[in-house]
Amino acid sequence: MFRMRTGQARRSDDPRAGGRPPAWRRWVPPAVVSMALVALLVTPAVMRAAGGPTGIDIARTNDPIQPDRGGRVVDVTLESYPVEWPVADGQTQVMWTFNGQVPGPVVRVRQGDVVRFTLVNRDPRLPHSADLHAARTPWDRDFRDVPPGKSLQFYWKAEYPGVWMYHCGTQPVILHIGNGMFGVVIVDPKEGRLPAREFVLVQHEIYGGPNDLTGMLADTPKYVAFNGERNRYAASPLQARPGELIRLYVVDAGPNRSSAFHVVGTIFDRVEVNGNPRNTLYGIQTYTVPPGGGSVFELRIPEEGRYPVVTHAFNDATAGALGILEVRKDAPAASPAPDALMPGVASRPPSTD
Numbered sequence: 001m002f003r004m005r006t007g008q009a010r011r012s013d014d015p016r017a018g019g020r021p022p023a024w025r026r027w028v029p030p031a032v033v034s035m036a037l038v039a040l041l042v043t044p045a046v047m048r049a050a051g052g053p054t055g056i057d058i059a060r061t062n063d064p065i066q067p068d069r070g071g072r073v074v075d076v077t078l079e080s081y082p083v084e085w086p087v088a089d090g091q092t093q094v095m096w097t098f099n100g101q102v103p104g105p106v107v108r109v110r111q112g113d114v115v116r117f118t119l120v121n122r123d124p125r126l127p128h129s130a131d132l133h134a135a136r137t138p139w140d141r142d143f144r145d146v147p148p149g150k151s152l153q154f155y156w157k158a159e160y161p162g163v164w165m166y167h168c169g170t171q172p173v174i175l176h177i178g179n180g181m182f183g184v185v186i187v188d189p190k191e192g193r194l195p196a197r198e199f200v201l202v203q204h205e206i207y208g209g210p211n212d213l214t215g216m217l218a219d220t221p222k223y224v225a226f227n228g229e230r231n232r233y234a235a236s237p238l239q240a241r242p243g244e245l246i247r248l249y250v251v252d253a254g255p256n257r258s259s260a261f262h263v264v265g266t267i268f269d270r271v272e273v274n275g276n277p278r279n280t281l282y283g284i285q286t287y288t289v290p291p292g293g294g295s296v297f298e299l300r301i302p303e304e305g306r307y308p309v310v311t312h313a314f315n316d317a318t319a320g321a322l323g324i325l326e327v328r329k330d331a332p333a334a335s336p337a338p339d340a341l342m343p344g345v346a347s348r349p350p351s352t353d
Contacts, residue, residue: 095180100347104183131169163275233323254291
């Protein structure tokens with residue numbers, strides 16, 4: 001039996017798996033939401049593939065969302081709440097998050113999957129929402145604000161392969177993204193991909209805290225980072241072995257600055273624009289990923305050594321968008337575990353401030 005935790009997807013036996021559900025199934029009445037939320041708060045924190053949700057345990061939401069491939073309808077649940085997050089050199093600040101981490105958990109599905117998506121707003125103070133770039137669905141219906149203590153559920157179909165951003169779309173959007181409410185959806189091509197060592201890298205800015213709207217509008221970040229913390233992979237490098245296929249899923253969450261993505265000492269054998277194999281470039285040195293965009297980068301590195309991972313906009317690299325890819329023969333084997341995609345990123349309990 002496939003055992004799951006909050007933040008994972010589960011198999012569904014829904015007979016309508018091949019198409020969109022009727023309208024009455026795409027909205028959860030407030031009374032039902034309230035009853036469900038009470039149940040979530042007082043029942044054990046376990047979700048099972050056959051039995052459905054019996055509760056939520058915020059301390060156990062660090063698993064990336066990895067659906068059971070046994071069915072075409074998969075469940076994805078994200079929770080929004082603030083946490084105290086490490087941003088640089090032991091410094092922490094309150095960040096608004098999905099599932100208690102920055103970036104939010106990786107949602108990974110396959111082209112053709114139908115996703116039953118639920119957003120649970122556990123922030124006691126603010127409304128939040130979820131804008132999924134991989135979903136083709138009405139913004140005013142499915143991406144609308146969810147008040148504190150409420151939930152929203154809708155369906156969407158993974159039509160195109162790629163690497164996509166998701167983020168909170170509540171106004172002002174720049175404030176919610178700038179405070180950490182973003183993540184990545186990977187839609188694998190229906191024909192699959194070659195085995196590779198895979199990493200997800202999200203470039204984004206870190207501003208002066210939840211109230212720094214002025215800094216965000218002026219584009220004056222404190223730091224620029226990959227995966228939530230300045231220079232995250234400088235002291236703790238990403239690791240690979242010589243000659244193996246390395247696949248990097250890169251998203252720029254902004255909210256303001258592009259990533260001129262580059263790995264020093266290498267050449268990208270393939271760059272898939274937006275992560276779609278039909279949009280492939282070959283032999284690329286640097287490729288720009290705009291805010292709200294993503295691309296897949298593939299390369300092989302024949303020799304052992306240390307290879308800096310940077311944005312070639314060096315004001316941003318100096319501000320913290322810098323890491324190291326360490327290639328050595330004795331590197332650990334590539335892990336198939338979903339949490340290996342973003343090393344060092346794990347969920348945290350909600351802030352009590």
